[in-house]
Amino acid sequence: MKPRHIDIEVTRLEALRQYQILDTEPEEAYDNLAQLAAFICGTPISLVNFIDENRQWFKAKIGLDVSEMPRSVGLSYLCQEQRNVVVVPDTLADEKLASNPVVTGYPYIRFYAGVPLITPKGDMLGTLCAIDRVPRQLSQKQVEALVGLSRLVIDQLELRRHVSEVSKVTEELVAHEQAARAQSEATKTRITNLLESITDGFFALDQKWQFTYINGQAERLLEKTRNQLLGKNIWEAFPEILGTTFDSEYHRAILEQVSVEFEEFYLPQQQWLKVHAYPAKDGLSVYFQDVTERRKTAEALRESEERWQLALHGNNDGIWDWNLKTNEVFFSTRWKEMLGYKDHEVSNRWDEWTKRIHPDERDWVLQAFQDHFAKKTPFYVCEYRVQCQDGSYKWILDRGQALWDALGDIVRMVGSYTDITDRKRADEELKRQNLRSQLFAEITLKIRESLQIDEILQTTVTEVQKLLQADRVLIFRLETDGSGTVVQEAVLPGWPVILGKNIFDRCFKEEYIERYRQGRVSVLEDIEAAHIQPCHREFLQQFAVRANLVVPILVRDDIWGLLLAHQCGAPRQWNQFEMDLLQQLANQIGIALSQAQLLEKETQQSQELTHSNAELEQFAYVASHDLQEPLRMVTSYLQLLERRYKNKLDANADQFITYAVNGASRMQTLINDLLNYSRVSTRGQPFVPVDCSDILQQVLINLQVAIADSRAVVTYDILPEVIADATQLTQVFQNLIANAIKFCDRQQPLIHIGVSKRDADILDGKNLNFPPSEDEWLFSVSDNGIGLESQYTERIFIIFQRLHGRDKYPGTGIGLAICKKIIERHGGRIWVESKPGQGSTFYFTIPDRAGKQW
Secondary structure: OOHHHHHHHHHHHHHHHHOOOOOOOOOHHHHHHHHHHHHHHOOOEEEEEEEOOOEEEEEEEEOOOOOEEEOOOOOHHHHHHHOOOEEEOOHHHOOOHHHOHHHHOOOOOOEEEEEEEEOOOOOEEEEEEEEEOOOOOOOHHHHHHHHHHHHHHHHHHHHHHHHHHHHHHHHHHHHOOOOOHHHHHHHHHHHHHHHHHOOOEEEEEEOOOEEEEEOHHHHHHHOOOHHHHEOOEHHHHOHHHOOOHHHHHHHHHHHHOOOEEEEEEEOOOOEEEEEEEEEEOOEEEEEEEEOHHHHHHHHHHHHHHHHHHHHHHOOOOEEEEEEOOOOEEEEOHHHHHHOOOOHHHOOOEOHHHHOOEOHHHHHHHHHHHHHHHOOOOOOEEEEEEEEOOOOOEEEEEEEEEEEEOOOOOEEEEEEEEEEOHHHHHHHHHHHHHHHHHHHHHHHHHHHHHOOOHHHHHHHHHHHHHHHHOOOEEEEEEEOOOOOEEEEEEEEOOOOOOOOOOEEOOOOOOHHHHHHHHOOOOEEEOOOOOOOOOHHHHHHHHOOOOOEEEEEEEEEOOEEEEEEEEEEOOOOOOOOHHHHHHHHHHHHHHHHHHHHHHHHHHHHHHHHHHHHHHHHHHHHHHHHHHHHHHHHHHHHHHHHHHHHHHOOOOOHHHHHHHHHHHHHHHHHHHHHHHHHHHHHHHHOOOOOEEEEHHHHHHHHHHHOHHHHHHHOOEEEEOOOOEEEEOHHHHHHHHHHHHHHHHHOOOOOOOEEEEEEEOOOOHHHOOOOOOOOOOOOEEEEEEEOOOOOOOHHHOOHHHOOOOOOOOOOOOOOOOOHHHHHHHHHHHOOOOEEEEEOOOOOEEEEEEEEOOOOOOO
């Protein structure tokens, strides 16, 4: 060493020892600065390093297991030589550095960034450095931030020295106050100058918590003058700090006689203060500084890091960052996991990406990059397949955006990978489902519209052939002996047509029919390689079949036939979707066939029932008509017998004659009602426009005697015009009103005839059992009569059904049956809603064919 260098080194070591920092315990302030350096530079290792005579001692260390190293190893000598910032992107790129023990051995340094720690007097004490085991680059802002942190390290050292000096001077001043009063003013002046020169705020408190000294920086930070605070109690001057960390830590320092260090938010000034408090015999010395900006910077960095981590992990996407200058790409861990790789199994080379793109899509994906680079598209967006580690492919949604520098050159591109394999599968499945749904809908519609079996079967084979792109699809009607006929076929040109042919496979045995009856599906992917009988292979070859899919068509658990798909040109693998499709279609065909059979049977029964009903109505009409004449003769002779011999025979004879006359009269009424019932369908008049108000007036005239005798009150709404048989509608109103009068139980009948439409206000609040449709009139006849139980509301409309004896309420039990038949002839419905003792309301509907509004 040259003499000048020796002198500089001696001075440097002396300055280092004056700070009394070597071999001290770890301190949070230095650890935080090291942590912040690692965070800013993005490195796993950072150090606050002081260079002793023969060693490098680490006051703070992040990511390193040792607390010191020999001075002869390491890279801190670069900062000592240059007395400036040193950044080594890759130690292996420098032949001299590549052999350094910390490069070849622990901690395997590849990247080094160091800033010399230089005191205000110019002594270089050590370094603040950031280290990585992989090469990297720092931006100018990162370098500037690292330099700023180095100044904070020096500030901490200076603060430590000042605190030590002040404490020492303060103790000397107290110890010699009485003995050296003359020197006290000079000492006080020196302390004051020292306290006023530091950048921290400072104040001193006595044992009564009263201010004894306040420097200028404290005045500025606390926004109060010395005159306002000297001699004042701190808790009275600043009551807002009671119960805060200031309160608890100051008291702890006094009680335990230990120095305390903390950071706390000072609410009145909205600032963060970093505080060091040192107890003395006569009170407390407090140093504090405004660290609000540093806290905001650290918080902003923390929030930024959290957002980045959330973006990286929260959305489950893989992230990539492409440096176009170096052609290297950062792939996030999730990016690699998405393709089945571990973090170390994928390098940062560009071709790690491109070589995994599906060959069919690689060219247009790369073209999409070029289009974005040329600014033809605002963003890069592609959907393509990427090969995974196991050789399979995943569908990826790849999105990104390039960054250009001031010269217009692309410097960087950042983007994300999203696994859309499930979505793509769902899309494909949805397409298949849509095609299947369309086919089912078309077949179901045909089943509902017509049940034309030939048309349904033809649609099935045609659409299935298109959907499966099969060479032939056919429906085979199976006979019990295994033979059958091809009843429908869709076949591509060039292959044999077998429609209408009677076919018998001599290999097709009874057990095969039973298996199909149990729902068996037959799948042959290649008849040449399939394990089938030679005769069955020859049978299929005559129709040029290479692969086939067969499902049974079952009708009510019995085999009706087979639905077959043939591939003639080449073997074919039938997938589950295709098998499910044919099975479901076969089920639909089975339903159609079953419904067609039921419809045919129902049609036949309906025709027979119609014929029978017509015969019965004709019989009822003829019978009632033919009974009229002999009954009139019997009634006439009975009435003659009553007039001539009444009161001339004994009492029993008179009673017998009365019974006979009454019975004949009831028989006459019954025959007339039965005749009317039979005439509803056979003797009805054509429907014409009818004013219901006119009909009601005629009914009231017909019933005027009954109304007068019972003192009934009949009210009614304004009734509309309808298209109806006037005579039959009159009969309905007359029967319902007459019943209301009859079943009043000796009280004055109150009867109301109402009418409404579905959209009319009159229906508001009504909960009808059978609400009318929009094109119907709803008529009602309500009374205050005896009512009836709910279980009888349908029975009363059946012919000859009565709820009361004739001695209490006369009648034949046909009137409401006639009303029901008339309303049904008009296309309406009739029902009753009633409770015992609360009256009844009979409702009936008539279609509004007149189209009038009222």
